[in-house]
Amino acid sequence: MLQIRHITKSFPGVRALSDVSVDFTPGEVHAIVGENGAGKSTLIKIICGIYAPDAGEVVLDNEPITLHAYKDALDRKINLVSQEIQVIPKSTVAENIMLDKLDRYLSRGRIDWRRINQDAARYAEMVDLPVPVTELVAGLSTAQKQLIMIARALSSDARILIMDEPTSALTRHETDNLLQLLRRIKSEGVTVLFVSHKLEEVLAVADQVSVLRDGNLIGTRPIAGLTKEQIVQMMIGRDARTLDLGKLDVSAGRAALEAHGISQAGRFHDVGFALHRGEILGFYGLVGSGRTELAQILIGEARKDGGDVFIDGKPARIHSMADSLFKYRMGYVSENRKEKGLILSAPIRTNIAVTVWNRLCDRFGSIQLAAETATARQFMQALEIRATGPHQMVSSLSGGNQQKVSIAKWLAAQCDILIIDEPTIGVDIGAKEYIHQLIWNLAQREGKSIILISSDMPEIINVARRILVFKDFKIVGEVRNNGEDGARVRGYEEISQEIGQFLA
Amino acid sequence: MVQSKVDENVRQRAHTDSVGNALWSVLRRSDTSVVLAALILFVLFSFSNSSFLTPFNLFNVSRTAALYVFVALGQAMVIVIGGMNLSLGAIGGLTVVVAGWCMDTMGWSPWIGVPAAMLAGTLCGMFNGFIIIKSRLNSFIVTLASLFIFTGLVQGISQGFPYSNIPKDFTMLGRDDFFGVPYLFIFAVIVLIALGYMFKFRVVGRRILATGGNLEAARLSGIRTDNIVFLSHTLSGVFAATAGLLWVSRMGSAQPSTGTDWLIISFAVAIIGGTALNGGEFSALGILASAIMLTLIKNGLIMLNVNVYFEQTFLGVIVLLAVSVESIRMSLDSRTKRTQTDTP
Incomplete structure (x- = not known):
């Protein structure tokens, strides 16, 4: 059984996760939902050893484990099907499916392609991939590439299979097949972590759902008896939906x-x-x-x-x-x-004034540095950009403050x-x-x-x-x-x- | 361990007073170390070798350093936008050959030969820039190809023979001095000051740095980045041509082999001088200090009777050291940033 206990993770300016604890039971599909920036990706990356938590621990079979890299997770049969498509275009479907275990198919120094193709075909069939495994990946659709990634994860006998938005590129039919497949996999005792924006899918396939909002675990509930509305409510909180900014008359x-x-x-x-x-x-x-x-x-x-x-x-x-x-x-x-x-390696000053340099010149065409700094200060104040000053590098700001800087340059330009x-x-x-x-x-x-x-x-x-x-x-x-x-x-x-x- | 130390530094930095901040920002400057290194070398050589501080030696050192400055500027102009110019030496060579052909073969005055040679170098730079922005290929592959194009022209025109009949009033610039300071050195310092001013105070200079910092973001901030890339490569050609002409003026003859050793010199001086390899940073002072430093090292090797045929090996090792130091500096710098870029 996989458990995470009191996981906390911060990035400069953002607390991505605070004190999150969840138990993942074998033989279950456990959905993780939340808005953009709620902390889902961070949580997954911690379970996969890509990030180290600031506090808390990942526990596998009642034993705390420390993962230094994704490879450590793989060794423990924790597999991730990530959101980004990672395939080698100029190789065959079979090679891509068996990518991480090609060395098992060596016989007398040569790769046994026939056996690879046979085994790959089995997994391709599981995910209903409609192309022969000897086909090159380059010509396939995004959905088919995604199916290849899923087949790859299946081929490594994962105990814990993490799927990050696996259906984002899939058609309705392919999605239905995938959900069917997940039900089959869980019946074999695998723990499936299913991250998705699509609540219909979550309701259709998950047994448990954990909801994250702004880095906090709002709750873990059995899916039975939950409605979509209740999940949305947990995801965005009540106030977000009733927020009314007032009147905007453009008639x-x-x-x-x-x-x-x-x-x-x-x-x-x-x-x-x-x-x-x-x-x-x-x-x-x-x-x-x-x-x-x-x-x-x-x-x-x-x-x-x-x-x-x-x-x-x-x-x-x-x-x-x-x-x-x-x-x-x-x-x-x-x-x-x-x-x-943003020009990350440059200070706030440069990033705000970049659109208006030609307006800040004296009559000899030299940029007046004082005017530049003053412009930056003005918009830092107006947008409440939290920084030590206009000379601070943009790369060291939090996401929200960076976003304000990238808006500020257009306000400075009086667009x-x-x-x-x-x-x-x-x-x-x-x-x-x-x-x-x-x-x-x-x-x-x-x-x-x-x-x-x-x-x-x-x-x-x-x-x-x-x-x-x-x-x-x-x-x-x-x-x-x-x-x-x-x-x-x-x-x-x-x-x-x-x-x-x-x-x- | 290193990580926590750096974090500590950062935290302290946020709390120290403005004097501390100023000190920190000086230490963090990419050119501080090279200025210090040049000074230390200078002092070392002054004490260890009696012939070092002689007017004759200083004259020679500053003249060579000045030439290195121009060669390095040719490279720095494109490194600063995150590019490179492998054809720099070939452009220099072509300039030299054009100058020699005009003044020697045709017997024209420097008033025609020099502008013609400058034009040739500038056109080469424009050619590189044009191909890069139109083909959307990177500068490595484009200038690699043009290196061969220009080299072929050099050899074709000159047939490998030097032009030795160069008018005296032109060689004066490379050989004479103003109260003991070579004209070459004065010229280099003036150009460096102008460039330092351009990159700090002129809109175009700032736009070049912005483009080097992040081309995509610069373009989406309303900078015509294609023009900037074209301009940078043109300037690279201009400085290669300038360096070529000054070489002729110093040698008193136009050697077609001029420029064959510029590739390593240009990268060495520019990188050690604090021009960030991935663009966006330029330091006039750093380039001057690093040109002097490399000249001193070369000078010192000769005084130590090191076989000059190994010179390129030393230069290569120095460049490797410099980029290693640079990469360490960058990673220390980005320790605090790295987690930022990872933010989900």
Whole structure:
């Protein structure tokens, strides 16, 4: 039996897990659910030896174990099917399935491919992989690659099988097969840890569910008798759903940005929408549904094959972020701030002033360092960025403060239109609420027009009053939650159901 | 153990007063150690060898150091955006050959030969930059190819023969001095100061550093990073050409073999001088100190009667040491950051 006892893990600025204890019984599917940043990944990584806990212990068969690396976990037959697809494209399906035990198939210095293919075929069949095991992996679909990873885990006779969002790339049919498979595996006495956002799957397959929220274990319950609503309640807490930011009246607003007939070969076909002045417009959909991709077209980072963009009613020609910023005052707070939003090795000062250096020059064209520092200070204060000063390196800030810095540079640039992409991934709950309030204030008080891209349902419902639902590079629906006077008229449940209908 | 020590340092850093902070930031600077090392070497040589402090030797040391500065700048301009220029020496060689061909073969005045040679070097840099931004290939592979292209041109044009008929008024720059300080050295210091100013105070300099720090983020912050990459490679060509011309001016003849040893020199001086290998950092003072340091080491090896044929081995070992120190510094620096990047 696997147990975790009083596990605590902190990263600078964020407590990822605090005092979490769970028992995982053999022969059970144990679901772990929670919002983005709730601590699920951290928990899994601790069980797999990828992170060491600050406090607490992992106990296997009543014996505390110390894992220094994933390999230690593998040796104890703890197997992880991670969210990211890890396959070798130029090898066959069979090689990929048997990857970690090819050395068992040596006979007289040569690899016995026939035996490998035979054994691999058995596991491929278990996961219903519809291609011959001698096929190269390169040409397969994402779903098929995911099935290969699952087959690989099965082939190592795992005692504890951890699946991190295993169905995110799978079709309905493949998912059903997988769930069936999990039921079979557990009946053989394996402990299955099932991490998923999809509560229907959790309800269908799990025996127990543990809910995490902001690093705390809210509870572990038997699934029997639980409803989806009860789980959601545990995941997001009551207040998150009833949070009402107030009135946002955009009825008189002109369109700040309009897009007509946007097309991109193989992706978008004739997509259009309008963003009103002072409005917060939500782009909701799964990753890869076209939200971010449409934003990339708007800011000129991706080419469009057809269609027009109008800013303030005038046609806009935007071929790069530089055009977008300097000609049309449209900013983009990128998703994945560490890779695309921030210069981690540079101080806060640089990261905020990067968009306005040419405005901070004296008449000889030299940047005035005092003005630069003052600008940074101003926005550090305005956004309550907690740091020792403008000279602190951005890399040493917490996730929430980093996010504030990446928003600050666009405020410094005095952008009228802001596209904000997944602003609260990896930030703690306090900073998250602060960022929601900040986005709200930018629209309501300063009249900025904002597109909020998010896959976080409560976030998009609370902050945006008009939501475009994206699926397969199409806008499949529009959900309005704006009354006559700009007040919110419908509750969380109703809106989330409407969004769900569009996605179904 | 090391980890906890570093954490301790960080924690202390947050609490100490501004004097402590200032001291810490000096110690953390990437160029502090090389400045110290150069000073120590200088003192050591002064005491250990009576011929070291002679005007003649100092004149020679500072002249060589100045040439190294320009060679290193050619590399630093692209290292600073996270790239590299393997064709640097070949560009230098081509510049030399063009200068020699104009002034010797054609008998034109330096007023034509020098601009023509500068133009040749600059065009080479532009060529590299253009191919890199258009093909989206990395600078390693592009400049590796152009290394052969340019080298072929050098050999084709010169047929391997040096051009020795170089006008005296041009060689003056490389051989004369101003109150004992070579013109070359003065020129190098002026250029370094200008670059130091550019990277701290000019928008374009800041944008180059930002691009080097994180190209993607820089582009998404409204910087036209393609232009920056192109500019950096052009500047690399400009400095390679400058170094080539000064080489001619110093030698008094245009040797087609000029530049064949620049690859190691350029990386050695630039890296030891605190130009971060993955971009985003530049130190004018560091480059000066490291050019002087390497010249002193070379000088010292000669005085110690070490076989000069082994010189490249020493340079290689020094570069390895320098990058090891750099990587240790980076990992110490990132100890506190690493967990950040792991945050779920």
